[in-house]
Amino acid sequence: MLPPQPSIAVLPFQNMSGDPEQEYFADGMVEEIITALSRFRSLFVIARNSSFTYKGRSVDIKQVGRELGVRYVLEGSVRRSAERVRITAQLIDALTGAHLWADRFDGALEDLFDLQDRVAARVVNEIEPRLAQVELERGRHKPTANLGAYDYFLRAAAISYPMTKERSEEVLRLAYKAVELDPGFAAACGFASWLHAWRGQNQWTDDVVQERAEALRMARRAAEVGKEDAVALAWAAYTLAYVGRESEHAAPLADRAIELNLNLALAWGISGWARLNLGQLDIAIEHLARGMRLSPFDPGVRAWLTATGVAHLLAGRYDESLSWTRRTMQAYPDFPAAWRVAATCHALAGQIEEAKAMCARLRELEPQLRVRNIRDLFAPYRSADLAKFEEGLRIAGLPE
Numbered sequence: 001m002l003p004p005q006p007s008i009a010v011l012p013f014q015n016m017s018g019d020p021e022q023e024y025f026a027d028g029m030v031e032e033i034i035t036a037l038s039r040f041r042s043l044f045v046i047a048r049n050s051s052f053t054y055k056g057r058s059v060d061i062k063q064v065g066r067e068l069g070v071r072y073v074l075e076g077s078v079r080r081s082a083e084r085v086r087i088t089a090q091l092i093d094a095l096t097g098a099h100l101w102a103d104r105f106d107g108a109l110e111d112l113f114d115l116q117d118r119v120a121a122r123v124v125n126e127i128e129p130r131l132a133q134v135e136l137e138r139g140r141h142k143p144t145a146n147l148g149a150y151d152y153f154l155r156a157a158a159i160s161y162p163m164t165k166e167r168s169e170e171v172l173r174l175a176y177k178a179v180e181l182d183p184g185f186a187a188a189c190g191f192a193s194w195l196h197a198w199r200g201q202n203q204w205t206d207d208v209v210q211e212r213a214e215a216l217r218m219a220r221r222a223a224e225v226g227k228e229d230a231v232a233l234a235w236a237a238y239t240l241a242y243v244g245r246e247s248e249h250a251a252p253l254a255d256r257a258i259e260l261n262l263n264l265a266l267a268w269g270i271s272g273w274a275r276l277n278l279g280q281l282d283i284a285i286e287h288l289a290r291g292m293r294l295s296p297f298d299p300g301v302r303a304w305l306t307a308t309g310v311a312h313l314l315a316g317r318y319d320e321s322l323s324w325t326r327r328t329m330q331a332y333p334d335f336p337a338a339w340r341v342a343a344t345c346h347a348l349a350g351q352i353e354e355a356k357a358m359c360a361r362l363r364e365l366e367p368q369l370r371v372r373n374i375r376d377l378f379a380p381y382r383s384a385d386l387a388k389f390e391e392g393l394r395i396a397g398l399p400e
Contacts, residue, residue, distance in 0.1 A: 003293075006127045007044035007070040009094075010034050012055040013087070014077040024158030026078040027052070028150075029087060029116060031157070033074075035231075036120035038263035043127070046070055047265035047295030049161075065094025068296065072100075072127060083109045089119055091126055101126055109147065144188075149181035153188050160191075161299055165204035168195055186226025190235030193218035197239045215243045223253055230261035238270045245380035247277035265295035269304045277380050281311045302332040309341045314385050318349040336365040340378075344392030352395065359396035371400045 010033055015026040031048050038045045046068050054064060061073050076089035090102035103122060107115045144150050156174035159167060172195050178188040196215030198204075205211040219239035226232030234257040241250035254271035257264060272287030288304045288311075295301070305328040312321035322345050328338035343358035362369065369377060371394050375386050394400070 002069060002071055003044040005042055005044050006072065007046075008037065008072040008074060008123070008127065009046040009051045009064060009068045009070045010037070010048075011059070011064070011073060011075045012052055013075070013089075016077045016079040016086075017081065022080050024154050025080055025151075027055075027158055028154035029078050029085075029112075032113070032116045033119050033123075035261070036117055037123060038261050040124055041262045043124070043263065044070070045263040045294070047263070047298060049265070049299060050295040050297040053297040061092050061094050062097050069293075070094060074123060080109070085109055085112060085115060087115055087119055089122075091123060112147065112150075144178075144182045144185045146182040146185070149178040149185050149188065152178040152181065153185065153191070156188075156191065163198065165199075165202070168199050168204055171195060172199075184225045186222050186229040186232035187235075189218050190222035190226060190229075190232035190239075193222055193239040194235045197243045200243065212243045215239050219244070227256075228260065230257040230264050230267060233257040233260070234264060234267040234270050237267075237274060241270070241274045241277060241380065247274045247380060250274045251278060263294060265291045265298060266300070267291075268294065269298075269300055272304065273307050273379070276307055276311055276314075277382070279314070279382050279385065281315050284308075284311045302328050302335050303337070305331075306335070306337045306341060309338070309345075310381075313341055313345050313348075314381075314388065318345045321345045334365060336362060336369075339365060340369075340389065340393070343396040343398075344389050347392040347395035348388065355392070355396035359393065359398055363398070369398065371398050 010030055013026050013030050015023045017025070034045060034048050034051070037043055050068065064073055065071065071094055073092045073094045074089055075092065076087060079086040085107055087105045088102070089105070091100045092098065093100055105115050105118050152174045156171045156178065160171050163171070172192060175188050175192040175195060178185055179192065182188070193215050196211050196218060200208050200211040200215060216239060219236040222232040223236040226236070233253045237250040237253035237257065240246045240253070251271065251274040254267050254274055257267035258271060261267065268287050269291035272284045272291060275284035275287060285308055288308050292298070292301055292304050305324055309321045309324035309328065312318075312324060322342060325338050325341045325345065328335060329342065332338065339358055339362040343355050343362055346352075346355035346358055371390055374390050374393065378386060378389060
């Protein structure tokens with residue numbers, strides 16, 4: 001079903017530079033156009049992580065519209081040559097397949113951000129001509145004035161998924177190069193904070209304590225220099241909540257990110273997760289749902305689905321919790337968090353055999369998990385909520 005306001009997905013643009021190494025640059029242009037469009041509160045914009053699932057595929061625009069639930073699709077190409085950039089774009093009505101317009105935008109590399117804004121402005125003027133010019137002006141931004149820093153950031157983002165231990169080291173190196181060139185580059189600081197948090201979470205480091213300390217340092221720096229940067233604030237909120245266990249400080253940062261960019265799926269998902277940690281279950285469910293609608297194919301969906309299941313579990317709605325958790329388990333059968341929720345749900349609902357079966361699979365996925373270390377390994381839930389997991393998993397057969 002289409003949302004009530006105009007809705008759009010921006011597909012990956014073709015790299016026409018004749019150099020495969022410039023793929024990251026084309027992807028970065030699209031991400032910035034998505035960001036520019038997302039600032040318009042009267043538009044519904046699908047997140048990059050979902051629109052980029054079509055990268056490298058021959059697509060039917062009508063099918064894309066149905067799968068993502070949008071009325072319009074933007075596609076195009078990017079050519080970077082020496083100090084010049086050319087962006088071509090065409091807007092398509094996904095309901096009919098009709099081409100609404102096509103245009104070309106040329107400029108010097110130093111005018112890159114202006115080019116991106118011009119593309120976004122043309123799309124907005126075509127889709128929603130009644131948008132106030134003041135909103136268009138407010139949406140203009142420059143993440144950094146340093147094109148070298150911006151280039152390093154694009155390179156880091158381009159290789160960040162799927163993440164591995166080895167890849168995380170290279171992504172961190174690139175992110176820190178961006179920060180070195182521009183210490184006030186908030187998005188790069190926030191991205192680095194998440195990378196450190198993720199490395200610590202997956203034990204991809206010989207010094208977890210140092211990794212977490214650096215994650216918090218970069219998160220606080222991102223929050224300080226990025227008061228007007230939604231992405232930086234969202235990543236800072238995640239790190240403060242997960243690593244610092246400061247959900248009471250993280251939730252307002254995520255809310256500010258949403259205020260700055262109503263279409264930022266990342267911010268809605270992190271806000272929902274922080275609210276869950278604070279015991280604000282209905283708000284958590286609402287915010288997680290908004291994140292999933294904005295980015296239905298996002299890599300973070302497995303966590304958002306599971307978090308929704310946790311919210312229903314903590315509210316005592318075990319059937320609803322299991323319904324959400326099964327969706328996660330079907331799509332991501334090796335994601336241990338979903339099995340934790342399922343085992344706990346079945347146990348607390350009195351379905352002991354089912355609970356034991358879920359716990360057996362959980363122990364295969366997380367052999368180190370014990371009742372005694374649940375509070376160390378789980379998300380920073382409230383003490384009473386962690387007690388429910390301890391009770392349920394103990395019943396399900398998890399060793400002490």
